[in-house]
Amino acid sequence: MNSADSDPHCPECGEPIGQTATYCMHCSADLTAELESGDTNEDGAWDETGSPSAGTGKRTDAGESSASTGNERPEQLLAPDGLVDNTLTVVVGIVGGIIVGLVGSIVLAVLTGSGWALAFGFVAWLGATAYLVRRRTVQGAVAKSGYAVAIVLLLVPVIALSPGITVDGGIEGRGGLLLVLFLFVAIPAGISAAIGWVAARFVPENAGGSEG
Template identity: 25%
Template sequence: MVSDPRCPECAGKVSSTATWCMHCGEDFPSAVDADSGRPVQDRATENADYEESVDGGSSDATTVGFLVAIVGLVTLPFATPPNMLLFYAAAAVGSGIYAARQASLREAASKGGLALAVAPLVLWTLSLVVPGTGGLSLGRLVPALAYAIVVSSIARAID
């Protein structure tokens, strides 16, 4: 039968989620079962492992990165200069890859969104030097600015 968790140093009764003993001040990774002397399986640690796997898991950040790339591929054509298909596709996929490499879901969504927001401005600047894209046109800057403002405000709201 498992008894109450105890401090491994002074054997004072502690919570199974405690990281230090309130009796002697000893820091410990987990409480010790008084009967067996082994660490008590900590429910809080299991929850922390699960939260870490969800929040810091690469598969979840990869999913967000994939979604950022899809959103970019669908929306960027409305905000980029003409004849920039290859560049806008590279910007959308690059934003998705950048989002997928983040450590958490929140960072993936916010940083990927900000990368996507900057993309039409970079593409407009790039169109100034790429032949066949129309050159300098401030009329094409308006949709790029509007896109950047809307997408960056959404990304900042996530952060």
């Protein structure tokens, strides 16, 4: 296959792919198994007789694709390793890390009344940011950030149990404050977790291992 028209095409979306492609740069479909079955002469490239057909949504040698069975994957708007995706991943990671560090510092400062809370918040910010910006896709970064923010928000009610604050009414008063604080953070924590869950649905399947 010497021309662009004779290049193999992705069995999932029908877009052209490279002669030795193991995944589709357009829809992120994993084509490793298809390449192995289509490489009849074992030269590491798609063979003309074994390569997927252009624009048909079907594999010529491995049966019908997900398009023919009704299990289509949503089209990926951003390439997992593209410049835009990588930039957005870093931005999301930094913002998520700041929120985690800031909320964590406030909670710990109130609980302990110690200046070490600021040091803890700084470490939490660096750790969370380093983890989030290393996600392969922006969807993965948004998902993990959403979950992390939800967790630190749900730690806020624990402030009611801190001996560093004075609460009228003894145990009952602290229990009431705990409930009030929980109700205060429940909605934003739920929204944050929901955003994380929705974003996780759009993480490409072949990026799942790197998003864990």
